[in-house]
Amino acid sequence: MINNTNFEIMRTKHYFPNVVFEVWSNFFVKFVRSIDEIQRKKCIFSMFSSTSGRTTNSLFDNMTLKLFEWNHRELVKSPLNYMGGKFKLLPQIIPYFPKDINTFVDLFAGGCNVGINVISRKVICNDIINYLIDIFKLFKNNTKEESISYINSRIYEYGLTPKNEDGFKLLRNEYNTSHRPLDLFVLIAHSFNYQIRFNSKHIYNTPFGKENSTYNDVMKMNLDQFIDRLHEIDITFTSNDFRDVDLSGLNTDDFVYCDPPYLITTGSYNDGKRGFKGWGDNDEYDLLNLLDNLNERNLRFALSNVLCHKGKTNDILIEWVNVRGYNTYHLKKNYSASSYQTINRNKNASDEVLITNY
Numbered sequence: 001m002i003n004n005t006n007f008e009i010m011r012t013k014h015y016f017p018n019v020v021f022e023v024w025s026n027f028f029v030k031f032v033r034s035i036d037e038i039q040r041k042k043c044i045f046s047m048f049s050s051t052s053g054r055t056t057n058s059l060f061d062n063m064t065l066k067l068f069e070w071n072h073r074e075l076v077k078s079p080l081n082y083m084g085g086k087f088k089l090l091p092q093i094i095p096y097f098p099k100d101i102n103t104f105v106d107l108f109a110g111g112c113n114v115g116i117n118v119i120s121r122k123v124i125c126n127d128i129i130n131y132l133i134d135i136f137k138l139f140k141n142n143t144k145e146e147s148i149s150y151i152n153s154r155i156y157e158y159g160l161t162p163k164n165e166d167g168f169k170l171l172r173n174e175y176n177t178s179h180r181p182l183d184l185f186v187l188i189a190h191s192f193n194y195q196i197r198f199n200s201k202h203i204y205n206t207p208f209g210k211e212n213s214t215y216n217d218v219m220k221m222n223l224d225q226f227i228d229r230l231h232e233i234d235i236t237f238t239s240n241d242f243r244d245v246d247l248s249g250l251n252t253d254d255f256v257y258c259d260p261p262y263l264i265t266t267g268s269y270n271d272g273k274r275g276f277k278g279w280g281d282n283d284e285y286d287l288l289n290l291l292d293n294l295n296e297r298n299l300r301f302a303l304s305n306v307l308c309h310k311g312k313t314n315d316i317l318i319e320w321v322n323v324r325g326y327n328t329y330h331l332k333k334n335y336s337a338s339s340y341q342t343i344n345r346n347k348n349a350s351d352e353v354l355i356t357n358y
């Protein structure tokens with residue numbers, strides 16, 4: 001029988017077994033049977049509470065996240081609800097990461113879902129969108145109280161509610177002249193689909209989110225946990241094109257993770273119309289060359305990507321993996337979907353992968 005103390009140790013210790021997702025449900029049943037009544041109620045409650053019974057898939061996603069957390073450490077979700085964010089895939093990705101990492105480099109950090117959760121002595125997060133990186137730097141350097149009270153004061157000052165589009169536009173104008181990083185955070189929290197979009201002159205121009213995007217309780221909780229974690233770990237932020245990040249000082253106990261824009265999908269950060277360069281064949285080749293260089297230096301890397309998506313295939317990537325002989329792990333977008341082969345039969349589905357050289 002697992003008592004309370006053991007249960008806490010199990011939840012927090014930095015160890016995880018090989019999570020075999022095909023049998024997660026068996027594992028779950030065994031786990032639930034092995035804990036006492038009170039803990040069982042707590043577990044079931046924590047799994048169901050954030051899904052509110054919406055869909056079976058979100059319930060399975062949530063259970064898988066919880067399973068991972070019990071054996072690893074509490075996962076923190078980026079407060080930015082970042083498009084293309086890897087939060088839900090972390091339980092499938094992190095088990096493939098090396099166990100002992102000195103410096104973890106996230107070249108395409110985006111919402112920082114990966115860098116904030118990885119276990120390593122030092123974390124370096126890079127993204128080309130400097131305005132995004134400025135937010136993270138401020139969250140790191142401010143006290144939590146300073147950041148949260150600034151955010152609350154701006155929401156109050158501009159009367160931001162799910163209906164007040166004028167207030168949103170006023171703050172957007174203000175941000176586009178002053179570029180105060182936390183004003184951008186407030187704007188994102190009230191923007192259409194929480195998207196971050198700039199025009200070619202770097203004017204933030206995402207439309208108002210109305211009822212669909214608000215600074216809600218979940219976002220507040222994510223922000224709270226995110227800032228705490230930023231303060232707990234040794235993390236630094238840079239804002240460069242990935243080609244300009246200096247990787248020359250890395251050693252064999254360091255690790256580079258890449259989650260670039262996907263060549264065959266479209267996000268607002270890779271369509272080339274948002275004030276930042278898009279993502280095309282040349283970028284793809286440059287990144288693959290960079291990874292080959294790391295491999296030649298015996299440095300470990302992992303690359304997230306899709307091999308196919310809605311009928312398109314990334315032939316550059318497929319050929320590269322085949323020629324180089326790197327390892328490809330097929331991930332499940334929805335854990336309830338049965339197997340990779342089943343996914344492949346659906347021409348609208350994606351084959352989301354993690355490619356590693358170790």
Ligand SMILES: C[S@@+](CC[C@H](N)C(=O)[O-])C[C@H]1O[C@@H](n2cnc3c(N)ncnc32)[C@H](O)[C@@H]1O
Nearest residue numbers: 084085086108109110111112113128241242259
């Ligand atoms: C898929 S998102 C990363 C999401 C992130 N892993 C997460 O979980 O939140 C890809 C990121 O690459 C960034 N990016 C695009 N082109 C880049 C470049 N040339 N150099 C560095 N970052 C770039 C985009 O701004 C975007 O934030």
